[in-house]
Amino acid sequence: MLYPDTVESEVLVHKPWFVGVMFAAIFALFLAFDLSGTLLGELMRPVIGEPLESGIYGRFAIAFVIAALFCLNVVLIGFASLRVQITIVWLELLLLFLAFFKTFNLSLPFMAEKLPFLVTQGLFTTIYVSAISIVIASAIAILGAVAKLSTNGFAYAIASFYTSFFRGLPLLMQVYLIYLGLPQLGFVIDAVPAGILALSLCYGAYMTEIFRSGIQSIDRGQWEASRSIGFGFGITMRKIILPQALPVIIPPTGNQFISMLKDSSLVSVIGVWELMFLARTLGQKSFQHMEMLISAAMLYWVVSICLELIQSRIERHYARSKIR
Amino acid sequence: MSEKIIDVRNVSKWYGSFRVLTDVNLTVEKGERIVICGPSGSGKSTLIRCFNRLEAHQEGDIVVNGIPLHDKMRNVAEVRKNVGMVFQHFNLFPHMTVLMNCMVGPMWIKGVSQAEARKTALQFLERVRIPEQADKFPVQLSGGQQQRVAIARSLCMQPAVMLFDEPTSALDPEMVSEVLDTMTSLARDGMTMVCVTHEMAFARAVADRVIFMNAGQIVEQGKPDDFFSNPQHERTKLFLSQILKH
Ligand SMILES: Nc1ncnc2c1ncn2[C@@H]1O[C@H](COP(=O)(O)OP(=O)(O)OP(=O)(O)O)[C@@H](O)[C@H]1O
Ligand SMILES: [Mg+2]
Numbered sequence: 001m002l003y004p005d006t007v008e009s010e011v012l013v014h015k016p017w018f019v020g021v022m023f024a025a026i027f028a029l030f031l032a033f034d035l036s037g038t039l040l041g042e043l044m045r046p047v048i049g050e051p052l053e054s055g056i057y058g059r060f061a062i063a064f065v066i067a068a069l070f071c072l073n074v075v076l077i078g079f080a081s082l083r084v085q086i087t088i089v090w091l092e093l094l095l096l097f098l099a100f101f102k103t104f105n106l107s108l109p110f111m112a113e114k115l116p117f118l119v120t121q122g123l124f125t126t127i128y129v130s131a132i133s134i135v136i137a138s139a140i141a142i143l144g145a146v147a148k149l150s151t152n153g154f155a156y157a158i159a160s161f162y163t164s165f166f167r168g169l170p171l172l173m174q175v176y177l178i179y180l181g182l183p184q185l186g187f188v189i190d191a192v193p194a195g196i197l198a199l200s201l202c203y204g205a206y207m208t209e210i211f212r213s214g215i216q217s218i219d220r221g222q223w224e225a226s227r228s229i230g231f232g233f234g235i236t237m238r239k240i241i242l243p244q245a246l247p248v249i250i251p252p253t254g255n256q257f258i259s260m261l262k263d264s265s266l267v268s269v270i271g272v273w274e275l276m277f278l279a280r281t282l283g284q285k286s287f288q289h290m291e292m293l294i295s296a297a298m299l300y301w302v303v304s305i306c307l308e309l310i311q312s313r314i315e316r317h318y319a320r321s322k323i324r
Numbered sequence: 325m326s327e328k329i330i331d332v333r334n335v336s337k338w339y340g341s342f343r344v345l346t347d348v349n350l351t352v353e354k355g356e357r358i359v360i361c362g363p364s365g366s367g368k369s370t371l372i373r374c375f376n377r378l379e380a381h382q383e384g385d386i387v388v389n390g391i392p393l394h395d396k397m398r399n400v401a402e403v404r405k406n407v408g409m410v411f412q413h414f415n416l417f418p419h420m421t422v423l424m425n426c427m428v429g430p431m432w433i434k435g436v437s438q439a440e441a442r443k444t445a446l447q448f449l450e451r452v453r454i455p456e457q458a459d460k461f462p463v464q465l466s467g468g469q470q471q472r473v474a475i476a477r478s479l480c481m482q483p484a485v486m487l488f489d490e491p492t493s494a495l496d497p498e499m500v501s502e503v504l505d506t507m508t509s510l511a512r513d514g515m516t517m518v519c520v521t522h523e524m525a526f527a528r529a530v531a532d533r534v535i536f537m538n539a540g541q542i543v544e545q546g547k548p549d550d551f552f553s554n555p556q557h558e559r560t561k562l563f564l565s566q567i568l569k570h
Contacts, residue, residue: 221411224415225415228404
């Protein structure tokens with residue numbers, strides 16, 4: 001939460017000047033488009049007559065109605081409590097979004113028919129590849145962070161070379177390097193393990209930096225107190241420093257996880273049947289690309305939302321000790 | 325025959341080319357209460373942080389509770405078990421309740437059972453007179469209360485000696501006395517203590533010996549009565565006149 005100053009108590013959307021500006025902006029925006037040919041024009045028929053012949057008057061009336069409805073909506077939402085506000089705005093945005101998809105004329109039965117397979121095969125693969133990768137990446141990140149903070153030259157050099165290399169190369173290149181390069185060295189590796197390895201190494205490099213900054217954000221005094229009680233390095237790290245660094249580490253790590261979920265689609269290039277791969281192949285067969293791509297997009301989004309919820313739960317858990 | 329808890333012989337320490345401690349000699353005997361004072365930057369903190377090797381010295385010997393302090397990790401760990409330290413900024417573990425702060429030391433180092441650690445912790449929280457705060461988190465406590473928890477946390481390890489590094493200088497005036505009272509009662513119970521502090525009334529009341537440091541050296545030491553009424557060195561006189569002026 002931002003710091004809520006008590007001086008500014010009036011709600012912004014209830015200030016006349018703000019409503020005025022908002023109204024003017026929306027009005028001007030919609031005046032620029034000719035919407036008389038759409039559903040809106042049809043709805044306005046009683047006021048403007050035949051929509052297509054209404055001309056400037058029709059445009060004016062439509063823009064006015066939209067601006068008025070919009071402002072009314074915003075002002076009304078301003079009265080609600082925080083939770084209700086958030087819910088209503090979310091639902092409205094979602095509705096707009098669905099209306100946008102409706103214009104694509106998608107075949108819903110086709111989507112419904114393919115959905116189970118998309119979920120059980122594609123989504124399942126995507127999730128387990130990402131989940132295993134994020135666990136390995138976190139382990140790498142802790143080691144990498146400790147190495148980067150250590151005074152040991154070897155450890156530092158290896159860790160910084162690693163982060164530099166894997167952050168510097170495109171993920172797609174790493175996937176190829178591992179899948180096609182390792183067999184050159186005599187390790188034949190399956191597509192799924194190769195994908196997991198590539199994702200883990202790449203995200204481990206990013207997360208090394210996240211963990212490093214998290215650990216560094218903890219006051220020196222915590223180390224001193226812990227060491228002076230007699231705790232060794234391991235206990236100090238695991239029980240004193242990392243638990244305090246987690247609130248700093250978790251938001252960007254959640255970000256990485258969500259991002260990995262979608263980047264895992266890159267491993268489809270080596271033939272892993274994850275969500276994106278299936279969506280494309282299923283869509284190609286029957287030339288219904290849009291249906292499958294949108295289904296996949298929705299699935300990615302739903303899973304991301306779940307992750308966001310989990311992340312906010314964990315954050316709340318760690319906020320306990322900060323409440324006065 | 326009294327027992328030496330801390331024995332410092334000819335200790336010198338450098339930060340780069342800057343000499344922080346010059347040939348320091350000091351012994352602390354069991355049950356002794358020592359106050360170290362001196363101008364800012366004179367090396368007081370550095371000296372007592374050498375006693376549990378939060379800082380490493382480069383020359384001379386430090387023996388704590390019979391164990392010589394040097395690079396060997398085992399020795400350092402053994403010494404730290406027996407030396408409690410209280411910091412200027414408390415350094416409580418903010419993600420644990422007050423009770424847990426006091427329990428983790430005995431549990432993770434001495435392998436004491438949870439029930440027993442809890443009993444000890446409550447006993448020492450009682451001792452610093454804040455048993456009712458046991459289930460709060462450190463941020464929910466006042467500065468004085470936090471410092472008393474920090475003292476209890478150290479006491480739970482049942483150390484042979486307690487080190488205090490300006491324990492009251494981050495506190496509001498009205499909280500200083502509650503911490504000093506706690507320290508005074510510790511002293512009355514015979515705890516061996518080394519305190520870096522500028523609370524001269526406390527030094528007069530409890531110290532067996534007052535040590536004055538300047539520029540990394542022990543310039544003067546003596547019983548509080550002599551030290552305050554009859555300082556020998558010019559530097560000590562100047563320091564005392566400045567600090568007692570107010
Ligand atoms: N990590 C460090 N690196 C370099 N110099 C340091 C370091 N820590 C302390 N010093 C220097 O060593 C000297 C002694 O510092 P120390 O903290 O022991 O002083 P002090 O007597 O405790 O002072 P104060 O009363 O301000 O706490 C100071 O001049 C300080 O600048
Ligand atoms: Mg100091």
